[in-house]
Amino acid sequence: MSETIDTNSLPAIGEDSKLGGLVSKFAAEYSQDPKEATSAGLLGWMYSHYGEFDAAARVFNFGVDTFPSDHKIIIRRAEFLSRCPDQAFRNGSAAIKDAKHALELARHDGWFDGRPYEECDYLETLAAGYALLGDTASAISTLWDAHSIARTNKIRKRLIESLAQVEAGKILVHSIWERAGRS
Numbered sequence: 001m002s003e004t005i006d007t008n009s010l011p012a013i014g015e016d017s018k019l020g021g022l023v024s025k026f027a028a029e030y031s032q033d034p035k036e037a038t039s040a041g042l043l044g045w046m047y048s049h050y051g052e053f054d055a056a057a058r059v060f061n062f063g064v065d066t067f068p069s070d071h072k073i074i075i076r077r078a079e080f081l082s083r084c085p086d087q088a089f090r091n092g093s094a095a096i097k098d099a100k101h102a103l104e105l106a107r108h109d110g111w112f113d114g115r116p117y118e119e120c121d122y123l124e125t126l127a128a129g130y131a132l133l134g135d136t137a138s139a140i141s142t143l144w145d146a147h148s149i150a151r152t153n154k155i156r157k158r159l160i161e162s163l164a165q166v167e168a169g170k171i172l173v174h175s176i177w178e179r180a181g182r183s
Helices: 018-032 037-049 053-066 071-083 092-109 116-133 136-149 153-167
Strands: none
Touching: 037 053, 037 071, 053 071, 071 092, 071 116, 092 116, 116 136, 116 153, 136 153
16 A cells, blocks of 8 residues: 655645635545545545645545556546646546546446446546547547447537537546536
8 A cells, every 4th residue: 555645745725615624634534544545536636626736636646556446546537637727737648548447447347337427427538538649539439439328418418519629629628627617
């Protein structure tokens, strides 16, 4: 297992806000006892949401190092690497590698059984990595794969919007940041 994260090295976020205080408390607890990869994903997302991308990258990396076979933290790091609003943190090759590995692990574990929306999210993250590298054909093909298994109009609509962005030569930056009101 990896070393713990030094809480003092992570930034305090909005201590005066309820959520900011919760982030700091969660970071302190998590750094002492990282129980599961989902917690690392949540903490990384919280730092990302607040624009603390360096802290988010460290938490995602720590989570993957600590839980190298947990597809949920691996796909969160892939999403971060492929879609971070700060381009300095984007890495299409690493995002593709992580997304493919997460898909393989999740399929092997049966995670997508009854959860096609999850597989759509994983595939969309893979497509974002391809788009980031300028591999439009692979991004489009992957998005169509996701569209073919999507079961709701809401997900299909989101995937069509992603297809339009890729076809227009844009990278896919939306995701957890857009859903949280950031983009």
